[in-house]
Amino acid sequence: ELKVEQNPxxxxxxxxxxxxxxxxYSTTSDRLYWYRQDPGKSLESLFVLLSNGAVKQEGRLMASLDTKARLSTLHITAAVHDLSATYFCAVDMKGTDKLIFGTGTRLQVFP
Amino acid sequence: DAGITQSPRHKVTETGTPVTLRCHQTENHRYMYWYRQDPGHGLRLIHYSYGVKDTDKGEVSDGYSVSRSKTEDFLLTLESATSSQTSVYFCATSVAGTGADTQYFGPGTRLTVL
Known part of the structure; x- marks a missing residue:
């Protein structure tokens, strides 16, 4: 069973x-997705990472994927208040068309 | 944004009543998904569809059924609603499953079962 854990x-x-x-994440997967959710809103796609070593950047956010370590990171540089939201990663359950989501990281940026 | 709408957006119902939620898309995406979102659980897949009349179960399918008679519509039915089904329900679509394309999410339906 694929489990996805986010921290913090x-x-x-x-x-x-x-x-x-x-x-x-707990089992082999080559694809990982990051989403952002503002309070009371829907999910918005941030990054799609499709292979080992993939790195993508958008503004102050950078995501990377290490499939051997079964680890993805979302790095925030010089945080601003507008980045306050909940961030979810989701992992492709290999051989299916399903995603398993992490429980989310709620980010609050204060002055 | 993919053109995805959900109806109703809010619903309050009583235990034991049937409830149907509708997801409508205008993007002609092949795949459609129903998730529920609960505090501490992230999003959990209920059912998904990979084409008209083609559906499969997700992680938490018990108590739910789905139907897809047209590409653009994916219905989620709670045959007999229970309080444990109080949640926010999101529909999502994608072009081709979990490939290079991401999933696009609808605005959500907040369901309360009393």
Whole structure:
């Protein structure tokens, strides 16, 4: 059974600081997705990582995938308040068309 | 954004009543998914469809059924709603399963079962 764990579950950080969210998963997979959810809203796609060593960046967010370690990271550089949201990783259950989601990391950025 | 709508957006119902939620898409995506979101659980897949009349179960399918008679519509039915089915339900679509394409999410339906 594929399990996906994110940590931390909650992150409060000051504007201008850097931090990393971790996504670990339990079985082999080559595809990992990151989503953002604002309170009371739907999910918005951030990154699609399709192979070992994949790195993608958008603004202050950078995501990477290490399939051998079964680990993805979402790195936040010089956080700003607008990044406050819940971030989910989701892993492709290999051989199926299903995604398994992590429980989410709630990020709060304060001045 | 993929054109995905969900109806109703909010519903309050009583235990034991049947409930149907509708997801409608205008993108002609082959795959459609129903998830539920609960605190501490992230999103969990209920059922999904990989084509008209082709559906399969997800992690938490007990108590739910689905139907897809047209590409654009995917219905989720709670045959006899229970309080444990109080949740926020999201529909999602994708072009081709879990490949290079991401999943696009609808706005969600908040369901309360009293």
């Amino acid at each position: 579950l909650f992150l409060s950080m000051q504007e201008g600081k850097n931090y990393t969210i971790y996504c670990n």
